[in-house]
Amino acid sequence: MFATSPARSFFVNRLLSRGFAHKSCVMTASAFIGYLGPPGTYSQQAVTQHFGREQDSNGRYAFVPLQTIADCFVALKNGRVAFAVVPFSNSTNGAVNLTYDLLRTADPRPSVIARIDVPVAHCVLASPATIKQIDKQGESTIKRIYSHPQVWTQCTRYLSEHFVGAEQIDQNSTALAAQLASTEANTIAIASIAACDTATVDVYRPNIQDVEGNYTRFLVLEPYLDGQVPCELDKWVEEELQKS
Numbered sequence: 001m002f003a004t005s006p007a008r009s010f011f012v013n014r015l016l017s018r019g020f021a022h023k024s025c026v027m028t029a030s031a032f033i034g035y036l037g038p039p040g041t042y043s044q045q046a047v048t049q050h051f052g053r054e055q056d057s058n059g060r061y062a063f064v065p066l067q068t069i070a071d072c073f074v075a076l077k078n079g080r081v082a083f084a085v086v087p088f089s090n091s092t093n094g095a096v097n098l099t100y101d102l103l104r105t106a107d108p109r110p111s112v113i114a115r116i117d118v119p120v121a122h123c124v125l126a127s128p129a130t131i132k133q134i135d136k137q138g139e140s141t142i143k144r145i146y147s148h149p150q151v152w153t154q155c156t157r158y159l160s161e162h163f164v165g166a167e168q169i170d171q172n173s174t175a176l177a178a179q180l181a182s183t184e185a186n187t188i189a190i191a192s193i194a195a196c197d198t199a200t201v202d203v204y205r206p207n208i209q210d211v212e213g214n215y216t217r218f219l220v221l222e223p224y225l226d227g228q229v230p231c232e233l234d235k236w237v238e239e240e241l242q243k244s
């Protein structure tokens with residue numbers, strides 16, 4: 001039987017419609033989906049929300065964690081991945097500037113084939129030892145907070161009252177921040193609860209974002225094909241880029 005799950009038929013139809021593969025090839029090929037990793041990021045949640053679980057029973061697609069948003073664009077351009085999923089904007093603090101810049105300067109600009117809204121609830125995460133230390137000696141023992149640059153202005157209220165003496169240090173992603181915090185003393189991370197599955201950290205405080213309904217909008221990109229006519233999503237992205 002051909003293309004049964006929604007995610008699989010979506011992927012298969014895209015490949016076929018773009019002439020990447022004959023039906024018989026698609027049945028045995030893998031498609032790689034690039035996203036900002038490591039596993040445990042909000043980007044990975046966007047990938048799962050859109051494509052379903054990693055690899056169907058026949059292993060026809062696989063998720064590829066990449067180190068930066070720029071790497072997602074490079075991997076798409078050089079054919080390492082068939083799709084890239086990148087954060088685009090947030091309901092609380094607007095544009096993800098890195099993605100906006102990369103979309104503005106990409107030549108040709110990748111095509112936008114889907115938009116995914118992912119609820120974003122931030123947690124303070126730390127190693128079990130660091131949580132014990134905070135409980136015993138107080139929040140002032142924390143010297144560093146790691147997170148993705150997009151996060152700080154989504155948690156202004158909490159951060160104005162907690163860990164005020166700590167330095168806020170940007171990392172490429174929230175899940176990387178959690179990994180680093182798991183091994184460094186006097187350090188916490190702000191990340192998704194999903195990062196607890198991929199780093200040795202626990203939740204110190206959940207839901208520290210300013211706005212309850214905070215969400216981030218992600219784009220699914222694929223390479224631009226010569227002569228391709230812009231779709232509605234391409235036009236929408238162009239308008240958003242011009243607004244900012």
Ligand SMILES: O=C(O)C(=O)Cc1ccccc1
Nearest residue numbers: 041042043148150173174216
């Ligand atoms: O770092 C992540 O987890 C990302 O996927 C980027 C991001 C950061 C903060 C909110 C939404 C997406």
